[in-house]
Amino acid sequence: MKIVVCIKQVPGTTNVRIDPETNTLVRQGVESQINPFDLYALEEAVRVKERMIAAGVDTTVTVISMGPPQVEEALRETITLGADDAALLCDRGFAGSDTWATSYALAAGIKKVGADLVFCGMQAIDGDTAQTGPGITCHADYSLATYVSKVEEIDEKRARVWRLLEEGYEVIEIALPALFTVVKEINEPRTPSLRGKMKAKSAKIPIWTVEAMGLDLEKCGLKGSPTQVVKVFSPEHRAGGAIHEGEAHELAAKALEVIRERCTC
Amino acid sequence: MAIKVITDTCIGCKACVRSCPANAISMDEKLAVIDLNLCTYCGSCVSACKFAAIVIEIDKQAQGDLADYHGIWVFGEQNDGELAGVVPELIGEGRKLADKRGCELSVVVLGENLAQLGEELAKYPVDKVYLYDHHELARFRPEPYTRVLAQLVRKHKPEVVLAGATTTGRSFLAKVATELYTGLTADCTGLEIAEDGLLLQTRPAFGGNIMATIQCPYTRPQMSTVRHKVMQSAEKSETATAEIINVPADDSLMKSKIDIKDFIADLESKVNIVDADVIVSGGRGLGAAENFAYLKELADLLDGAVGASRAAVDSGMMPYPHQVGQTGKTVCPKLYIACGISGAVQHLAGMQSSDCIIAINKDPNAPIFSVADFGFVGDAVEVVKEIIKQVKAGRNIGG
Numbered sequence: 001m002k003i004v005v006c007i008k009q010v011p012g013t014t015n016v017r018i019d020p021e022t023n024t025l026v027r028q029g030v031e032s033q034i035n036p037f038d039l040y041a042l043e044e045a046v047r048v049k050e051r052m053i054a055a056g057v058d059t060t061v062t063v064i065s066m067g068p069p070q071v072e073e074a075l076r077e078t079i080t081l082g083a084d085d086a087a088l089l090c091d092r093g094f095a096g097s098d099t100w101a102t103s104y105a106l107a108a109g110i111k112k113v114g115a116d117l118v119f120c121g122m123q124a125i126d127g128d129t130a131q132t133g134p135g136i137t138c139h140a141d142y143s144l145a146t147y148v149s150k151v152e153e154i155d156e157k158r159a160r161v162w163r164l165l166e167e168g169y170e171v172i173e174i175a176l177p178a179l180f181t182v183v184k185e186i187n188e189p190r191t192p193s194l195r196g197k198m199k200a201k202s203a204k205i206p207i208w209t210v211e212a213m214g215l216d217l218e219k220c221g222l223k224g225s226p227t228q229v230v231k232v233f234s235p236e237h238r239a240g241g242a243i244h245e246g247e248a249h250e251l252a253a254k255a256l257e258v259i260r261e262r263c264t265c
Numbered sequence: 266m267a268i269k270v271i272t273d274t275c276i277g278c279k280a281c282v283r284s285c286p287a288n289a290i291s292m293d294e295k296l297a298v299i300d301l302n303l304c305t306y307c308g309s310c311v312s313a314c315k316f317a318a319i320v321i322e323i324d325k326q327a328q329g330d331l332a333d334y335h336g337i338w339v340f341g342e343q344n345d346g347e348l349a350g351v352v353p354e355l356i357g358e359g360r361k362l363a364d365k366r367g368c369e370l371s372v373v374v375l376g377e378n379l380a381q382l383g384e385e386l387a388k389y390p391v392d393k394v395y396l397y398d399h400h401e402l403a404r405f406r407p408e409p410y411t412r413v414l415a416q417l418v419r420k421h422k423p424e425v426v427l428a429g430a431t432t433t434g435r436s437f438l439a440k441v442a443t444e445l446y447t448g449l450t451a452d453c454t455g456l457e458i459a460e461d462g463l464l465l466q467t468r469p470a471f472g473g474n475i476m477a478t479i480q481c482p483y484t485r486p487q488m489s490t491v492r493h494k495v496m497q498s499a500e501k502s503e504t505a506t507a508e509i510i511n512v513p514a515d516d517s518l519m520k521s522k523i524d525i526k527d528f529i530a531d532l533e534s535k536v537n538i539v540d541a542d543v544i545v546s547g548g549r550g551l552g553a554a555e556n557f558a559y560l561k562e563l564a565d566l567l568d569g570a571v572g573a574s575r576a577a578v579d580s581g582m583m584p585y586p587h588q589v590g591q592t593g594k595t596v597c598p599k600l601y602i603a604c605g606i607s608g609a610v611q612h613l614a615g616m617q618s619s620d621c622i623i624a625i626n627k628d629p630n631a632p633i634f635s636v637a638d639f640g641f642v643g644d645a646v647e648v649v650k651e652i653i654k655q656v657k658a659g660r661n662i663g664g
Contacts, residue, residue: 096306226448243640252651
């Protein structure tokens with residue numbers, strides 16, 4: 001079985017603000033990281049691989065990402081965490097991609113690997129769109145299960161998974177090839193292994209370009225993106241209000257006044 | 266496609282240099298220079314430049330005649346005949362957009378046995394209610410839902426499609442937009458429509474620290490998922506005025522590779538925290554998992570739900586579906602009561618757009634107080650116990 005995990009490199013913190021004076025982004029500690037949800041996706045892929053191998057099915061985990069050359073670092077890190085190999089979709093033609101164009105490119109990468117199963121995080125913490133995973137399943141014709149919290153059963157043809165919805169868990173059976181977007185509850189990611197670290201050092205991470213993947217340049221990057229960002233700005237600043245001190249019953253009485261203004265109790 | 270600096274207008278203030286997340290801009294003889302090998306066309310510099318000296322030009326043509334598209338559509342998400350809470354809000358917002366454009370507002374419902382729901386929807390201020398009734402649509406599955414909505418859009422050509430940013434809305438609207446090769450903006454908190462019909466969609470990014478306004482200029486429909494509890498709900502009237510259209514269902518669209526086997530209601534939390542008007546939320550400051558029982562008691566008294574910080578969830582005090590914040594849920598209730606939560610940025614990202622925030626924490630310097638409308642410095646468990654006591658006492662007096 002071939003498993004692909006899609007990851008995104010995101011800023012190390014979302015603690016970015018716009019300086020109201022200069023209207024510019026103020027970024028603190030801008031080291032980058034792998035999108036946290038994608039680490040759960042990777043971990044689940046590695047766990048499925050281990051289950052498949054235990055069942056006698058040869059299985060590999062390939063991680064792909066679209067982004068600038070420095071994303072290679074993030075991909076190397078995924079090898080320390082159990083991925084077998086990785087590839088970077090990197091090309092000037094991809095710059096400015098919205099979720100439509102990103103899913104178009106990633107779908108091509110997934111098809112190139114010939115994946116039976118794809119894992120994505122439920123969303124990325126910078127854009128918070130949750131759209132790229134579902135988008136891929138149109139470009140590459142995969143079945144889709146979003147918000148997956150458990151892979152209960154899996155074989156080469158189908159899987160039984162739990163989806164975390166607003167009111168509870170939906171249990172579904174889904175035919176492969178399929179793409180799952182996962183929530184945090186699905187697992188607890190492992191720490192890098194020594195063997196993984198050794199492997200990551202020497203791993204070759206190929207670069208896949210627009211041309212090499214045979215993509216239509218008109219559908220890539222800014223040009224292929226139906227949406228455009230018109231402006232970015234600072235949200236209205238929320239100022240803290242009065243702070244009260246005192247005995248618990250005094251605080252409770254004051255808090256209850258506030259509560260009663262807003263709901264009946 | 267190009268990004269360029271208008272050299273006559275650039276004054277060399279370096280605002281763009283600081284704004285660029287890709288470090289792609291440098292100064293050369295007091296003029297901004299953009300390294301095209303690094304630029305990601307994110308538009309930060311365009312927004313940052315007070316002199317409009319940076320422009321992104323896209324050589325792109327509208328796909329088809331955009332003027333062929335008329336009307337605003339709302340996806341009427343339902344479960345077992347019950348309308349999703351966000352739908353009346355979408356109707357309220359859709360009505361405003363339709364009135365501004367002088368066009369029709371329609372609600373489109375997919376499901377099984379929809380007649381009664383159709384009657385109910387017809388009482389809202391909408392012009393048309395499309396019902397697409399088929400037993401294969403009884404529960405949401407991505408493939409048939411995508412095919413049906415995409416086919417309806419192709420046929421009727423609405424200019425705008427709005428859906429709730431629910432698990433269902435987010436799961437399949439992205440598929441519909443991909444099929445139709447049009448733009449979709451996620452989790453919008455503000456919508457405005459221009460005279461020429463261009464929809465300006467505003468949404469939070471970076472966990473709510475940045476707002477971005479997004480448009481879809483070359484393709485139609487313009488599609489958005491909209492955050493729950495942000496827009497104002499439309500009111501239902503006594504009589505049904507909208508036209509109800511039963512769309513003949515097409516069996517060939519119903520194939521799916523998914524079988525729904527079971528649904529396990531989350532017994533711990535009957536109330537879905539995203540839908541709750543009041544959330545009583547706890548953090549590690551509560552000390553012990555048992556203390557969440559007091560939060561639950563208070564939440565029950567206020568007809569609310571219980572939330573938790575990541576720290577509380579990771580330490581096993583509460584299950585994950587309750588987690589509020591960056592790796593949990595984003596909520597905007599009328600009232601958020603944060604108990605023993607210090608207020609890490611990741612937590613604030615999930616709750617700072619609540620209407621009113623009360624924070625109770627021992628540490629007067631906890632960052633949660635910087636966003637709280639009302640701060641209380643004290644032991645959260647003791648204060649919550651007192652509130653419960655006083656609520657109950659008040660009930661006894663008031664009968």
